[in-house]
Amino acid sequence: MKFAYFEGKIVPFKEANISIMTHAFNYGTGVFEGIRAYWNADQGQMLILKLKEHYGRLQKSAAALRIKLKYSLDDLIDITVAVVKQNGYHEDIYIRPIAYKSQEKIGLGLTGVEDNFCLFISPFGAYLDIEKGIRVCISSWRRIGAQSMPQGAKITGAYFNSSLAKAEAMEKGLDEAILLSPDGTVAEGSGENLFLLENDKLITPPLREVILPGITRRAVIELARQELKLEVVERLIKKEELFSAAELFFCGTGAQISAITEVDGAKIGGGFVGPVTKKLQAVYFKAVRGDAPKYADWITPVY
Ligand code: PMP
Numbered sequence: 001m002k003f004a005y006f007e008g009k010i011v012p013f014k015e016a017n018i019s020i021m022t023h024a025f026n027y028g029t030g031v032f033e034g035i036r037a038y039w040n041a042d043q044g045q046m047l048i049l050k051l052k053e054h055y056g057r058l059q060k061s062a063a064a065l066r067i068k069l070k071y072s073l074d075d076l077i078d079i080t081v082a083v084v085k086q087n088g089y090h091e092d093i094y095i096r097p098i099a100y101k102s103q104e105k106i107g108l109g110l111t112g113v114e115d116n117f118c119l120f121i122s123p124f125g126a127y128l129d130i131e132k133g134i135r136v137c138i139s140s141w142r143r144i145g146a147q148s149m150p151q152g153a154k155i156t157g158a159y160f161n162s163s164l165a166k167a168e169a170m171e172k173g174l175d176e177a178i179l180l181s182p183d184g185t186v187a188e189g190s191g192e193n194l195f196l197l198e199n200d201k202l203i204t205p206p207l208r209e210v211i212l213p214g215i216t217r218r219a220v221i222e223l224a225r226q227e228l229k230l231e232v233v234e235r236l237i238k239k240e241e242l243f244s245a246a247e248l249f250f251c252g253t254g255a256q257i258s259a260i261t262e263v264d265g266a267k268i269g270g271g272f273v274g275p276v277t278k279k280l281q282a283v284y285f286k287a288v289r290g291d292a293p294k295y296a297d298w299i300t301p302v303y
Pocket of ligand 1: 190192193212214215216253254
């Protein structure tokens with residue numbers, strides 16, 4: 001967290017500060033991304049994962065909040081590479097761009113409120129356990145429905161819903177929560193998409209559900225089909241299917257691929273990280289760490 005991008009330039013992180021009257025701070029009117037960059041020590045290289053895809057999603061999120069991004073996709077990529085380079089880390093990092101209603105203004109609404117873009121970087125290891133699997137509950141909170149919020153947009157204010165679910169899990173001594181959709185089918189985790197293995201098929205909720213269209217979700221589907229020759233089905237998942245799954249895992253930028261070995265106290269797949277999840281983790285980490293030439297287009301080298 002040495003340098004950030006703020007109000008059009010790279011500045012020391014300590015100088016990147018907003019006013020307490022900022023619209024986004026008061027009303028949650030911002031959109032954001034979470035991007036990982038992996039340090040490959042052998043190559044002496046920092047590799048940013050799926051940069052174009054993340055900024056494509058940010059552009060869509062911004063449009064949902066009537067935020068006019070003054071940067072093109074290429075500008076956003078250039079800014080990000082420059083900030084990562086200037087920070088000079090030699091370890092895995094997390095990149096957080098935010099487009100937000102920056103005006104000091106009291107009053108709701110989206111149009112006629114000035115906006116801006118900022119970005120910061122933080123060293124970042126594993127967010128959830130990827131070795132031994134995690135224990136989750138089914139949240140008593142449901143995912144915000146598509147009738148209440150634009151679907152597919154990563155909106156800061158909407159993360160109150162995710163925070164409630166995560167807090168509930170943590171208060172129970174668990175790692176994470178699964179949120180159901182308003183219709184009672186399985187949606188996703190507080191910050192990750194969900195996959196289930198059943199009869200040698202990978203199943204995940206479809207994008208028309210109230211889930212974030214995860215970049216990792218797409219990557220996992222690609223790897224499962226290409227590398228594991230697995231059938232992947234996008235369909236609604238009933239709550240009870242979670243308990244009869246052979247394997248269950250979360251995926252996301254933060255979570256990477258993290259096996260779920262317990263739901264509401266019931267063991268899943270014997271309570272161990274399953275073989276399919278392990279194989280997917282192996283091919284995923286090879287690709288994101290720049291050790292799989294076939295997936296070189298997933299990553300942007302910085303140094
Ligand atoms: N769902 C939610 C609610 C999330 O916040 C995230 C993290 N951005 C994901 C899923 C996974 O998305 P991605 O793979 O793009 O990180």
